[in-house]
Amino acid sequence: MFFLTLVSRWLAAVPRFSSTATYSKAAQQPLLRLNAHNEFHIAIFADLHYGEEEDGWGINQDVNSTRVMNDILGFEDPDFVILNGDLITGENTFLTNSTKYLDVVVKPLVKHNVRWSSTYGNHDSQFNLSREALFKEEDKYFLSYTQHSPVGIPGITNYYLPLYAQEKDCNGTPIAILWFFDSQGGSEFQAPAGSQNIPNWVEPSIAVWFLAEQAILKKKWGKSLPSLAFVHIPPTAFLTVQNNLLANAGEESIHFPGLNDDVPLAAEGDGMQDVPFMQALVNTPGLHSVYSGHDHGDAWCANWPNVAGVVNNGSTPHVCFSKHTGYGGYGNWNRGSRNLKLSFGKEMEVETWVRMENEAIVQRVGLNETYGTDVYPLEDGENYPI
Numbered sequence: 092m093f094f095l096t097l098v099s100r101w102l103a104a105v106p107r108f109s110s111t112a113t114y115s116k117a118a119q120q121p122l123l124r125l126n127a128h129n130e131f132h133i134a135i136f137a138d139l140h141y142g143e144e145e146d147g148w149g150i151n152q153d154v155n156s157t158r159v160m161n162d163i164l165g166f167e168d169p170d171f172v173i174l175n176g177d178l179i180t181g182e183n184t185f186l187t188n189s190t191k192y193l194d195v196v197v198k199p200l201v202k203h204n205v206r207w208s209s210t211y212g213n214h215d216s217q218f219n220l221s222r223e224a225l226f227k228e229e230d231k232y233f234l235s236y237t238q239h240s241p242v243g244i245p246g247i248t249n250y251y252l253p254l255y256a257q258e259k260d261c262n263g264t265p266i267a268i269l270w271f272f273d274s275q276g277g278s279e280f281q282a283p284a285g286s287q288n289i290p291n292w293v294e295p296s297i298a299v300w301f302l303a304e305q306a307i308l309k310k311k312w313g314k315s316l317p318s319l320a321f322v323h324i325p326p327t328a329f330l331t332v333q334n335n336l337l338a339n340a341g342e343e344s345i346h347f348p349g350l351n352d353d354v355p356l357a358a359e360g361d362g363m364q365d366v367p368f369m370q371a372l373v374n375t376p377g378l379h380s381v382y383s384g385h386d387h388g389d390a391w392c393a394n395w396p397n398v399a400g401v402v403n404n405g406s407t408p409h410v411c412f413s414k415h416t417g418y419g420g421y422g423n424w425n426r427g428s429r430n431l432k433l434s435f436g437k438e439m440e441v442e443t444w445v446r447m448e449n450e451a452i453v454q455r456v457g458l459n460e461t462y463g464t465d466v467y468p469l470e471d472g473e474n475y476p477i
């Protein structure tokens with residue numbers, strides 16, 4: 092056992108290169124399974140923004156972000172980590188070593204031997220940083236479960252990961268699915284200065300792929316499984332929530348507690364280009380919730396609203412912001428991490444909270460049928476010194 096632990100730590104610590112075109116890392120990686128409590132605990136690290144201003148303050152920012160991750164991994168001991176976009180501030184990094192920041196970002200995960208997967212954000216594609224090269228760097232790690240979009244699908248991080256019961260309880264069918272989407276944005280690698288011309292929304296072709304993949308999985312497993320979705324830039328539904336459900340913009344709601352300081356929040360696109368994606372989300376039976384980053388000053392959850400142009404169609408997922416984890420990127424709100432506890436009895440249940448850098452837990456809510464009428468204390472995480 093001790094030997095195995097050593098071996099797995101060694102595997103985790105050593106980047107692994109694919110030696111042949113047929114090598115499939117995914118096939119060798121252990122399946123994601125529930126822990127001994129029949130739960131799956133995810134910590135989300137969002138908007139880390141490594142690599143800003145390497146001549147001075149940027150260096151300490153990254154040291155601070157690494158400290159935040161190490162501390163939170165210590166407090167929470169999650170089963171899995173999701174890096175929910177903007178790992179690096181690509182417009183500040185150098186052609187010579189921009190992907191090397193990925194190795195710095197994942198150091199705490201390697202140290203704690205925790206598996207992870209990513210979505211990429213708009214700052215992960217910039218003049219000196221190629222999204223494709225970033226993926227290649229990340230894919231060297233045996234602990235990384237990030238996968239590459241199928242050929243012809245825009246962006247990189249469009250994929251899903253099945254979650255299985257403990258081995259002793261497992262009949263071969265997963266019990267839940269984690270979906271990841273690429274909301275793109277930013278600039279093409281080495282594109283002329285100032286061009287930020289990549290669409291910053293989940294494109295309709297991705298929605299088509301998502302629905303087609305669901306149909307395949309439903310056929311394979313004989314049913315639709317409960318699922319969660321992760322995407323860096325929030326779908327426009329988040330903005331609708333802020334305008335309509337969070338009655339006094341900028342304030343917290345007792346029903347949907349959490350920092351609400353980015354007003355109005357920046358959502359995907361600027362003219363409802365993400366309607367096909369949102370329609371696909373609400374057409375997904377069992378989709379429980381959607382998690383985004385991008386807006387560093389927002390950290391609330393809420394219920395899916397009525398969105399112009401979208402026909403609510405059976406599934407109305409909860410919507411949650413992650414929590415700004417990095418010292419990089421705009422804003423000085425206290426740092427933290429959204430955590431999720433998925434538990435499995437008869438159905439999947441999800442509890443979520445934000446773990447602050449100073450160890451405090453805020454905004455613990457149950458994303459269940461009474462969420463939206465349940466009353467919670469107002470705790471935006473700003474009343475705690477770090």
Ligand SMILES: *[C@@H]1O[C@H](CO)[C@@H](O)[C@H](O)[C@H]1NC(C)=O
Nearest residue numbers: 148149150151152155418477
């Ligand atoms: C790093 O974190 C400390 C708090 O521990 C803070 O005082 C300092 O301003 C931070 N430095 C930067 C560059 O963000």
Ligand SMILES: *[C@@H]1O[C@H](CO)[C@@H](O)[C@H](O)[C@H]1NC(C)=O
Nearest residue numbers: 182183184185186187218219
């Ligand atoms: C890109 O990297 C080069 C060399 O590493 C550096 O000189 C240049 O300033 C960077 N450009 C941008 C736009 O960041």
Ligand SMILES: *[C@@H]1O[C@H](CO)[C@@H](O)[C@H](O)[C@H]1NC(C)=O
Nearest residue numbers: 145185187188189191192195
């Ligand atoms: C990348 O190169 C710059 C300039 O030499 C240096 O300051 C920085 O520390 C390097 N970053 C990484 C992650 O290697």
Ligand SMILES: *[C@@H]1O[C@H](CO)[C@@H](O)[C@H](O)[C@H]1NC(C)=O
Nearest residue numbers: 370371373374401402404405
């Ligand atoms: C609602 O879901 C049904 C069944 O999946 C589907 O056939 C229909 O096209 C969906 N409606 C919209 C507006 O997408």
Ligand SMILES: *[C@@H]1O[C@H](CO)[C@@H](O)[C@H](O)[C@H]1NC(C)=O
Nearest residue numbers: 456457458459460461462465
């Ligand atoms: C939903 O979760 C909250 C917080 O854990 C709890 O107080 C409430 O009773 C739950 N509602 C249901 C129907 O289980």
